[in-house]
Amino acid sequence: MPFRRRKNTATIPRTAPAFEHIVTEASESFLWRLDDYPWERNVWNFHPEYEIHLLRKSSGVVLVGDHIGEFGPGYLTIVGGGLPHDWVTAVQPGELIEGRDIVLQFDPERLRGSSGLLPELRELEPFLERSLRGMVFHGQTALDGAALMERMGEVHGLARFRMFLELLDLLATTDEYALLSSPDFSPLLDAESLDIVQRSLTYLFQHFAEDLKLPDVAALAGMSESSFSRFFQKNTGNSFSDHVAKLRLWQACKLLADTDIPITDICFQVGYMNISNFNRAFLRKHKMTPSSYRKLSRQRLTMRA
Incomplete structure (x- = not known):
């Protein structure tokens, strides 16, 4: 066994x-x-x-x-x-x-x-x-x-x-x-720091589609806004806003590939307040529009079948 x-x-x-x-x-x-x-x-x-x-x-x-x-x-x-x-x-x-x-x-x-x-x-x-x-x-x-x-x-x-x-x-x-990781990534590996990072990452993963504010998450970590911003960057390698954006775009990719939900609805479901910001962020990350991503995903699925 x-x-x-x-x-x-x-x-x-x-x-x-x-x-x-x-x-x-x-x-x-x-x-x-x-x-x-x-x-x-x-x-x-x-x-x-x-x-x-x-x-x-x-x-x-x-x-x-x-x-x-x-x-x-x-x-x-x-x-x-x-x-x-x-x-x-x-x-x-x-x-x-x-x-x-x-x-x-x-x-x-x-x-x-x-x-x-x-x-x-x-x-x-x-x-x-x-x-x-x-x-x-x-x-x-x-x-x-x-x-x-x-x-x-x-x-x-x-x-x-x-x-x-x-x-x-x-x-x-x-x-x-x-x-995967950048060559200059060097987090603080003491138990207290990693515990704060873990709690922050868990919270962000559970709430990334909501209207997240840096001061609110900093308060949950027991830090000032500026201290938490530096701490988060040091220990994850991403700024707070970049981390949230990556989580939102990851979820958008899943919904585009796996569902027929309209792109406008996906925009709001993953936490963006308007379609222009969503399209701009998606294009910057994936070098294509959400509609192109959906079309390519369907083509790949057809080829595998």
């Missing part, structure tokens, strides 16, 4: 820990885990271990360092040690997404320490350096990587370790990837 973490669907506590302590079995050199969503470690968190993360089902917002993007089934990433990250899906009260994630976590120093006996492991060093910014994989690499992650849950011991090395080789040698 695969190792699965379950949690009830109660709201994540406001004091959820930001540092994830990872324990690997004495008989294993890395951790493989199947996670339901949500559970208590689904927060803006960091750890010294590297994490290879596969989203098996659902969609949502991915936060890696100062990167904000969207994910769907098959989204495969690696996040280097010390880089804060989170994958957020909007769920209804009481909803549980079983087996949403496969998580693989490993200590890079174990690999480096073993390179004296296994010199081939030194070839991974450039890959480990790239991963410190977070990487997302696409194309055949994402498909093959996802298949390996799935098969690893069916085996143990040397068979699983062989697949682990095969996965590392696949991800280290491909050119089908994009870097």
Whole structure:
């Protein structure tokens, strides 16, 4: 039976820990885990271990360092040690997404320490350096990587370790990837700061379609407006307004691709007060109009079918 973490669907506590302590079995050199969503470690968190993360089902917002993007089934990433990250899906009260994630976590120093006996492991060093910014994989690499992650849950011991090395080789040698976080992103990684960031990000994700005001969110964080603005920029890599805009445009993209809701209605549903501002923000972000985005999404869906 695969190792699965379950949690009830109660709201994540406001004091959820930001540092994830990872324990690997004495008989294993890395951790493989199947996670339901949500559970208590689904927060803006960091750890010294590297994490290879596969989203098996659902969609949502991915936060890696100062990167904000969207994910769907098959989204495969690696996040280097010390880089804060989170994958957020909007769920209804009481909803549980079983087996949403496969998580693989490993200590890079174990690999480096073993390179004296296994010199081939030194070839991974450039890959480990790239991963410190977070990487997302696409194309055949994402498909093959996802298949390996799935098969690893069916085996143990040397068979699983062989697949682990095969996965590392696949991800280290491909050119089908994009870097996520900016090279100069350097958040404050103390527990108090990360807790404030987590609470702020959770609040913004839950209320981005409303008339959000910086002073209101600053007050929730217990800070002055100017202090919170600097703090938020430092620890997320985005200004408050840019972060809210990215969340609104992410939701707009989902509605454009998945529904027939009129574009004017989508504009107001995601939090914009007028269609001109919405069209201008969408064009700036996606280099096309909302109507063009919807048309392209339909064309891609037809091609897949």
